[in-house]
Amino acid sequence: MxxxxxxxxxxxxxxxxxxxxxxxxxxxxxxxxxxxxxxxxxxxxxxxxxxxxxxxxxxxxxxxxxxxxxxxxxxxxxLEEINIKVDPRDLRIDTFRAKGAGGQHVNKTDSAVRIVHIPTGITVECQQERSQQVNRERAMQTLKEKLYQQAIERELRQKQSSRKMxxxxxxxxxxxxxxxxxxxxxxxxxxxxxxxxxxxxxxxxxxxxxxxxxxxxxxxxxxxxxxxxxxxxxxxxxx
Incomplete structure (x- = not known):
């Protein structure tokens, strides 16, 4: 059907x-x-x-x-059907050196990225790659996925609270x-x-x-x- x-x-x-x-x-x-x-x-x-x-x-x-x-x-x-807009002013982005097992440095540059979405308090990190830009992009994608999940849950709550639907x-x-x-x-x-x-x-x-x-x-x-x-x-x- x-x-x-x-x-x-x-x-x-x-x-x-x-x-x-x-x-x-x-x-x-x-x-x-x-x-x-x-x-x-x-x-x-x-x-x-x-x-x-x-x-x-x-x-x-x-x-x-x-x-x-x-x-x-x-x-x-x-994902593309829920319009996830992230205002750069709502973000706090920190960079730091990625660490491996035992606290050893994976590299000597601040390639790891931590993003905090201030309105929701959601925090994501990415330090898998040596490139800070790649880590930033992946962290942003993870953040959008988390915001997306929130949007789905909010949609379902609204739907469940509806009297007839x-x-x-x-x-x-x-x-x-x-x-x-x-x-x-x-x-x-x-x-x-x-x-x-x-x-x-x-x-x-x-x-x-x-x-x-x-x-x-x-x-x-x-x-x-x-x-x-x-x-x-x-x-x-x-x-």
Whole structure:
């Protein structure tokens, strides 16, 4: 579904890992998707997806029971999709001589670099290379990765605190969407949205795009509502 959706949106889809289930179908997979506004469109796909179907067991219609399975979907942004800006004024950069085992000097120049990000207190060091410039570049990359991780955690906390869009504990009771093959129906429980063409939806084209856009609209409306509520409470407190 997501591979077809990536093609529909003119994104690049690369399978990183694919593990089939011993009973057929998919057990685990990871993919790298790149393109314009990928994370914006896919971030609300994260959560528990439930599938209800009658398995092909060869049993009589009387003995057929609906089988329920779930799949956890996790969406993480790529580094370039979170704009990590580091203001040079927020940095304290120290250079010192790199030391090897036993305190011996690896070289006689101040090639090692320590960078402190003052607003967050994050400190990184690099002294592997003899070149101070190379160590500085690697330390900066490490700092950006740490800030990136902070940004992801902040994004997830904001998402989890959202009233309707939270991931929850990933239990079946907190499913975000149900695919019911028996009733030819897809239901997104966060906005009570239904599609009566499950095959068309799973093709990952217009129907999925329509739902994703409705989720984005609902999230924007929810954010606006929370903003207005918080400001109203502040005005009440001030008065």
């Amino acid at each position: 997501y591979q077809n959706y990536a093609d529909y949106k003119c994104w690049t889809f690369e399978i990183v890992k694919y593990t089939p289930s011993e009973y057929g179908g998919l057990h685990h997979a990871a993919a790298h998707i790149s393109g314009e506004h990928v994370y914006k469109h896919l971030k609300y796909e994260g959560g528990i997806h439930r599938v209800q179907r009658i398995p092909e067991t060869g049993l009589s219609s009387r003995m057929q029971r609906i089988h329920t399975g779930t799949m956890s979907v996790i969406i993480l942004p790529q 939270q991931l929850g504990t990933r239990s079946q009771s907190e499913r975000i969407r149900t695919y019911n093959f028996n009733q030819d129906r897809v239901t997104d429980h966060r906005i009570s949205y239904e599609v009566r063409d499950i095959e068309g939806f799973l093709s990952g084209k217009g129907l999925l795009d329509e739902l994703i856009n409705k989720l984005l609209e609902a999230a924007e409306m929810e954010s606006l509502t929370e903003y207005l509520e918080n400001n109203f409470k502040s005005l009440q407190a001030d008065s």
